[in-house]
Amino acid sequence: MPLTVRPRRKHSVRIAITLLCALLPVLLGGVILYMQAERTLAQSSQKTAEEALLQFELMLDSTAQAARDLLPLAGQPCENAKLALREQVTRRPFVRSTNLVWDNNLYCSSLFGDFKEAVKAGDYVQGKLWLMNGNPVTPNTALLVYRLSDGRGGALTTLDGYHLSNMLRLIGRHTMLLLQVGDNWMSANGQVRQGVLPALPVAHTMLDSSRYAFSVSAGFPKGETWRYMAEQYPPLFSLLMFFGVVSGAIGHVVQKRSTSPSHEMLRALEAGEFVPYFQPVVHGDSKKWSGAEVLMRWNHPKEGLVRPDLFIPFAEHSGLIVPMTRALMRQTAALLGPQSSTFAAPFHIGINITASHCRDLALVKDCREFLASFAPDSVSLVLELTERELIEPTEITQQLFEQLHALGVKIAIDDFGTGHSSLGYLRRFNVDFLKIDQSFVAMIGVDALSRHILDTIIELSAKLDLGIVAEGVETQAQADYLTAHNVNFLQGYLYGKPMPATDFISALSHH
Numbered sequence: 001m002p003l004t005v006r007p008r009r010k011h012s013v014r015i016a017i018t019l020l021c022a023l024l025p026v027l028l029g030g031v032i033l034y035m036q037a038e039r040t041l042a043q044s045s046q047k048t049a050e051e052a053l054l055q056f057e058l059m060l061d062s063t064a065q066a067a068r069d070l071l072p073l074a075g076q077p078c079e080n081a082k083l084a085l086r087e088q089v090t091r092r093p094f095v096r097s098t099n100l101v102w103d104n105n106l107y108c109s110s111l112f113g114d115f116k117e118a119v120k121a122g123d124y125v126q127g128k129l130w131l132m133n134g135n136p137v138t139p140n141t142a143l144l145v146y147r148l149s150d151g152r153g154g155a156l157t158t159l160d161g162y163h164l165s166n167m168l169r170l171i172g173r174h175t176m177l178l179l180q181v182g183d184n185w186m187s188a189n190g191q192v193r194q195g196v197l198p199a200l201p202v203a204h205t206m207l208d209s210s211r212y213a214f215s216v217s218a219g220f221p222k223g224e225t226w227r228y229m230a231e232q233y234p235p236l237f238s239l240l241m242f243f244g245v246v247s248g249a250i251g252h253v254v255q256k257r258s259t260s261p262s263h264e265m266l267r268a269l270e271a272g273e274f275v276p277y278f279q280p281v282v283h284g285d286s287k288k289w290s291g292a293e294v295l296m297r298w299n300h301p302k303e304g305l306v307r308p309d310l311f312i313p314f315a316e317h318s319g320l321i322v323p324m325t326r327a328l329m330r331q332t333a334a335l336l337g338p339q340s341s342t343f344a345a346p347f348h349i350g351i352n353i354t355a356s357h358c359r360d361l362a363l364v365k366d367c368r369e370f371l372a373s374f375a376p377d378s379v380s381l382v383l384e385l386t387e388r389e390l391i392e393p394t395e396i397t398q399q400l401f402e403q404l405h406a407l408g409v410k411i412a413i414d415d416f417g418t419g420h421s422s423l424g425y426l427r428r429f430n431v432d433f434l435k436i437d438q439s440f441v442a443m444i445g446v447d448a449l450s451r452h453i454l455d456t457i458i459e460l461s462a463k464l465d466l467g468i469v470a471e472g473v474e475t476q477a478q479a480d481y482l483t484a485h486n487v488n489f490l491q492g493y494l495y496g497k498p499m500p501a502t503d504f505i506s507a508l509s510h511h
């Protein structure tokens with residue numbers, strides 16, 4: 001198939017489209033992976049916060065239970081109570097110290113026994129919980145104090161910051177995790193700080209305990225999504241790259257295809273690459289040149305001369321056949337018009353048309369224009385319509401053929417004998433000529449059945465008073481047989497192959 005492509009789109013545009021095709025799956029896949037990574041991090045942050053909340057509540061449960069057990073002892077002399085205080089420290093997990101309070105004064109401690117220190121209820125969030133950065137015994141070591149009070153008495157139990165930071169580190173191994181009590185907060189490094197929490201811009205989750213006055217925050221630092229993707233998704237990135245390459249290749253091939261063949265033909269039409277070749281038609285008896293059939297050739301810049309059966313089907317399919325035929329008729333008129341004054345009798349010029357020409361009346365105008373280029377009555381324009389592609393008898397076609405006949409244009413049924421036209425059809429379109437298909441001519445003297453069909457066609461045309469043209473006459477025997485059977489016109493290699501205009505015009509003067 002010679003319809004190889006000369007791209008109509010600019011090279012740069014095609015490269016851009018190919019790149020776009022390649023990038024699209026990569027970008028789309030990248031966005032999906034990014035969203036997936038964000039989801040995974042959000043889930044991980046949520047799970048971490050939930051787990052931390054649960055563990056801190058369990059630790060505080062132990063501290064609160066110790067305080068509850070000791071509260072009834074508040075007010076009793078320290079000497080009587082201190083053993084009970086120490087027992088709680090020993091028995092309860094996570095409890096570091098226990099203390100008794102009376103009238104806002106810490107007066108008894110598990111560590112020192114008798115003691116004296118003022119207790120400020122305002123230090124405790126909701127009067128219950130205080131996250132502090134150590135006490136005189138262990139400065140700079142976090143301590144979580146739980147306060148329980150009833151009237152003048154109270155109990156303070158403390159939770160060692162070591163357990164808290166350990167928990168933060170273990171649970172938040174892949175996440176940043178913070179414990180917050182009022183304004184104070186601590187991270188896994190065990191330091192208690194006051195004020196604004198550090199920013200956790202990615203997948204920040206904050207959960208408040210419903211049972212104690214604290215909350216936990218989990219999240220990730222800036223850029224964590226990309227870091228996570230770089231760590232987890234390399235195989236998926238390779239897959240995306242592969243899809244990108246495949247998609248780019250497909251985009252490239254599709255573009256290449258989409259430019260052919262109709263785009264290529266449009267280009268060729270604009271470049272005037274479709275040219276007429278002329279094949280003589282001779283009189284059956286005198287063998288003098290009585291006309292010619294115009295046969296289209298594609299003078300392709302790379303492929304050379306292209307046969308019509310290779311591109312006419314595409315031209316018909318794309319609808320380009322109509323402007324192509326118009327261009328062919330104009331070239332024919334321009335080439336043969338100047339010769340027409342020398343034509344002794346009306347010279348038959350056969351032009352092949354297709355069903356696409358019969359959808360409107362534009363052909364009438366084309367034919368009128370064509371005839372106007374010749375000396376009056378010097379030519380007889382014959383439109384050849386192949387029998388294999390019969391047209392519907394609609395109002396438009398009826399009008400078209402009436403107007404063509406009014407112009408003096410003749411109609412020939414091409415390839416006659418290979419299709420199914422009926423007598424009614426031949427009458428309705430006022431057909432003037434039948435062109436016997438070359439397959440029947442080739443069978444003269446070879447196949448009895450084909451010869452029988454040939455004889456029948458010849459008889460039929462005589463009865464219907466139609467002119468008859470035999471195509472594909474290659475041998476003298478075929479010519480003799482056809483002449484003996486009164487076939488009016490002969491066309492074939494025996495008399496001349498289709499030739500370019502210059503050859504045809506110079507040969508014409510000899511005939």
Ligand code: C2E
Nearest residue numbers: 295296307308309312352353354472473474491492493498
């Ligand atoms: P067609 O209209 O039946 O044209 C006759 C074909 O038979 C031509 O082939 C011609 O070269 C070939 N031919 C003529 N004498 C002989 C012979 O003695 N022996 C053999 N073996 N072949 C012979 P071509 O030029 O290749 O055209 C093929 C077909 O393409 C045409 O068949 C016609 O259907 C179509 N075609 C050609 N030009 C046009 C055109 O301008 N418009 C349309 N719609 N179709 C065209």
Ligand code: CA
Nearest residue numbers: 293352384414
């Ligand atoms: Ca023809």
Ligand code: CA
Nearest residue numbers: 414415437471
């Ligand atoms: Ca034919």
